[in-house]
Amino acid sequence: MLESAELYFNVDHGYLEGLVRGCKASLLTQQDYLNLVQCETLEDLKIHLQTTDYGNFLNNQTNPLTVSKIDTEMRQKLCREFDYFRNHSLEPLSTFFTYMTCSYMIDNVILLMNGALQKKSVKEILVKCHPLGRFTEMEAVNIAETTSDLFNAVLVETPLAPFFQDCMSENTLDELNIELLRNKLYKSYLEAFYKFCKNHGDVTAEIMCPILEFEADRRAFIITLNSFGTELSKEDRETLYPTCGKLYPEGLRLLAQAEDFDQMKRVAEHYGVYKPLFDAVGGSGGKTLEDVFYEREVQMNVLAFNRQFHYGVFYAYVKLKEQEMRNIVWIAECISQRHRTKINSYIPIL
Amino acid sequence: MAARDVRTELDSLILQLLADLEELEAKRAALNGRVEEGWLSLAQARYAMGVKSVGPLQYASRMEPQVCVCASEAPDGLQNLRVVRAGAQIPEEVGPREAALRRRKGPTKTPEPESTTAPQDPLNWFGILVPHSLRQAQASFRDGLQLAGDIATLQIRISWGQRICFPNFLQ
Numbered sequence: 001m002l003e004s005a006e007l008y009f010n011v012d013h014g015y016l017e018g019l020v021r022g023c024k025a026s027l028l029t030q031q032d033y034l035n036l037v038q039c040e041t042l043e044d045l046k047i048h049l050q051t052t053d054y055g056n057f058l059n060n061q062t063n064p065l066t067v068s069k070i071d072t073e074m075r076q077k078l079c080r081e082f083d084y085f086r087n088h089s090l091e092p093l094s095t096f097f098t099y100m101t102c103s104y105m106i107d108n109v110i111l112l113m114n115g116a117l118q119k120k121s122v123k124e125i126l127v128k129c130h131p132l133g134r135f136t137e138m139e140a141v142n143i144a145e146t147t148s149d150l151f152n153a154v155l156v157e158t159p160l161a162p163f164f165q166d167c168m169s170e171n172t173l174d175e176l177n178i179e180l181l182r183n184k185l186y187k188s189y190l191e192a193f194y195k196f197c198k199n200h201g202d203v204t205a206e207i208m209c210p211i212l213e214f215e216a217d218r219r220a221f222i223i224t225l226n227s228f229g230t231e232l233s234k235e236d237r238e239t240l241y242p243t244c245g246k247l248y249p250e251g252l253r254l255l256a257q258a259e260d261f262d263q264m265k266r267v268a269e270h271y272g273v274y275k276p277l278f279d280a281v282g283g284s285g286g287k288t289l290e291d292v293f294y295e296r297e298v299q300m301n302v303l304a305f306n307r308q309f310h311y312g313v314f315y316a317y318v319k320l321k322e323q324e325m326r327n328i329v330w331i332a333e334c335i336s337q338r339h340r341t342k343i344n345s346y347i348p349i350l
Numbered sequence: 351m352a353a354r355d356v357r358t359e360l361d362s363l364i365l366q367l368l369a370d371l372e373e374l375e376a377k378r379a380a381l382n383g384r385v386e387e388g389w390l391s392l393a394q395a396r397y398a399m400g401v402k403s404v405g406p407l408q409y410a411s412r413m414e415p416q417v418c419v420c421a422s423e424a425p426d427g428l429q430n431l432r433v434v435r436a437g438a439q440i441p442e443e444v445g446p447r448e449a450a451l452r453r454r455k456g457p458t459k460t461p462e463p464e465s466t467t468a469p470q471d472p473l474n475w476f477g478i479l480v481p482h483s484l485r486q487a488q489a490s491f492r493d494g495l496q497l498a499g500d501i502a503t504l505q506i507r508i509s510w511g512q513r514i515c516f517p518n519f520l521q
Contacts, residue, residue, distance in 0.1 A: 071401040107400070111407065118410040118475065128402045179478040226479035290398045290481065329401055333393035339386055 005202045009309035012090045017308070020317050023081060024305060026053035028324055029350045036331050037343050042070070045332055067332045072128075074325045078318070079131035085314060092200065096311045098159050099193045100318060104133025105160055106189065109141055110182045113173055116142035135159075146170050147181055163188035166239075176231065183223060183240040190216055194244040200311075207304050207312035214300060216245030217274070218293045224255050224264055225289060246271060285345070295347050298323055302349065320349055367511045374504045377497050384494035391487035398481045408475045416469050417495055429506055433499035436469065
């Protein structure tokens, strides 16, 4: 089978690839970040953002400006761009986009269920749901009492339906079960997305598969780290690890037995990719494991733009945009809390 | 002789007042530090989990307090304010309810509302697998609470000293 991406890709997807590369060029630069870091108030931040590609996106927000409002508006902007891409896409790029939105859908479902536990009104939560993960059956999520209810009554027609195979149970949805549901859904989703990319082959598989493998391993490490000192048992923990990464199967088995950070680090030292990441944790900058993983993710996503004729550029663009939003929110929080010691802990992209 | 006693007592009261003021300043600075740390750790948790995952959506509008302020009389007649866990206050009521719970652990598995013998950790509102920064935030805010109780006690003592003690002595 000849590698045919260069011959046929532009017929269906050339316009969108050109568009996404243009969007990528408008990400904030190091100079923009230096300007933002020097702002004294959130109003200054808004003025500086007006000179970038964000423009007047905060003009509809009433005073006083809060970090949460900035985050909401940034998300809306990304969603508008993404919807434009999705509306102009053809198969199989459309399926690829659907896969990308599934992770946000899972987050929204969990947000709605947690809100139901805390007796919040559905309208209040719907406003805060991620716009990329919107689907019509969202409002009905809070009526479900068990996972089977949730599947049969609400989610069976959505793209999330295939990911429910391992999660069906009759247990009532309390905090622990909701957390287990979130991680199991995400595991199924990641494995399905990985298989889709691998079956597609071509440059897409070459770019996306390492990115998704890293995502799977990152989740395994973070789940392990956060489960120390909680009521989650080791067997339960092992069922949450996605199996499409480099750690499968020996690494995951070792990770399931780890009881503290040093044991986890020893597992990571068996893998050439992860050893330097774990070595960078701590140090003089006080970097956490999450920071180190975010940096590595940014590296991989920037490199995705070095190849042409693949779908990975769309995934990479959305992830880089998300990192940019995280950076801006972090800077905004430091400004609003007037605590500037760690304001430079953002991750520059371009 | 009496005048000298009054003067020595006045001196010791002034020294006590100044020592209290110094302690109050130190405790206020510590409280500010703890609260700032707590808020920064919350911002770090938002960086790791997402901005909408650590916010007003995660807590109920009505909550059961986990700590209470306990007022007691100190030997010198002043109020002493301490911050204590809420559960520790009502030992009498837990007894008969515990026996009732033991009976309920039989074969019937109807989900009955459990009495709050073990108050739920607010950390679980944000999920079971929370990042380390959220736990740090909780620890900082808890330390701040203890300091707040101490600061209140100190302020009562200082204002008593200023209002009542000195005018009486100077007469």
